[in-house]
Amino acid sequence: MKNIFKDVLITLFGAVTSLLTAFILYWVESRWSMSFYSLMIWFIIPAGAGVSGFAAASGYYFGARFFNHKPRKIILLNMLAVSFGTYLFIQYLDYSFLEVEGKSVAHYLSFWEYLDISMTNTSVQIRAGRGHVKVGNAVELQGLGYVYALLQVIGFALGSFVLHLYLSTRLYCEKCLRYFSSKGNASRYTDNKEALADFIKKAINLLEKHNLTEIISLHAEAGSSKCDLKKHYFKTDLNLKSCKECGKHHLSVNVFKKNGKDDWDEIHDLSIGAMSMKELSFKN
Ligand SMILES: [Zn+2]
Known part of the structure; x- marks a missing residue:
């Protein structure tokens, strides 16, 4: 029973850092119009999503250390569900604040329609050198946009995976918990x-x-x-x-x-x- 209570508590910690991460990402995007989250290295390494995933999952790590609790396997499922939820939430923040001709985009499209359009209309822009100078024209990804989105979801979930693995391999006294x-x-x-x-x-x-x-x-x-x-x-x-x-x-x-x-x-x-x-x- 005590274990279940701790699992819930640690999940709450993780949910709080995930929400915070989503808001920070949204703030960065609206302030500098740069989507840190979708930063890719060599088109396939979701670096931005990976770093964001670590930040989001950090609450689980600190919670587990603070309460001296070894997260069980169920927590991993939990972490993955929260990280997918956070991904959707980040998209939802974009959706709810986006305006078209003075009206909220929600006036024209449902969230799922928006998600479908935003994924299939993802374009990539090659940036090179120190100043990240744009090279050539942006390329529309169309159907590949889904693969691109999937890569980001995987990158984001990786933070949870790695932190869970790290916690579960640390020496733990089963007697004293x-x-x-x-x-x-x-x-x-x-x-x-x-x-x-x-x-x-x-x-x-x-x-x-x-x-x-x-x-x-x-x-x-x-x-x-x-x-x-x-x-x-x-x-x-x-x-x-x-x-x-x-x-x-x-x-x-x-x-x-x-x-x-x-x-x-x-x-x-x-x-x-x-x-x-x-x-x-x-x-x-
Ligand atoms: Zn002990």
Whole structure:
């Protein structure tokens, strides 16, 4: 019951940010006559809708974090329904304020007729360079306008999808019904492949024996704490999280390899992690 109440509450948060986003988009459009929402990159990437979708779904994210609630699958359906509703609402705002010869367009057309006409009469204009200078003439999309609209709806819904995925993969204590909090992390850098292999082997061994404290001490000695990109090729990260209610801890070890762009790529096969009821910290 408590869960259902929280689901409803979080949906309300999401609905409020969705409405706000719709109004802001309408305001931008009426002030600068620029439809940020329908901004496309290379004709097919609905960037404007994607960014707007994130803003609209942000309420779900903050609600879920604030109430320490892990949104269930039903919330995703909910989020998608609200994002489709928001899309229609944005169109409806345009429709209700549009005037033709001093009269509201509603005087001539129903909303659905307007939607059909506005989609099939969508035109695209290529803008290039820094100043977004218009190139050539605007091209009418006609029937393709529906595909164009669908791409925007998908882009808008993507924000909900990504935030839901992010929330559902975060560590969550099912017993206390709250998210784990970060207790810090530590990085070590090395260029010694053998030492790295040795550390990983020992860490796996200790993990099997549930001796996580020892992994923290071992890691502290497993390389330099300062990164030298000219020298170091490998990085190992320790990540410590805990449930503030019951004191359950989670420790993970992640291994990274330097790529050609002086950045780190994770070697996912070498990632390990475990839970412990023992108090863990980096200050041991
Ligand atoms: Zn807990």
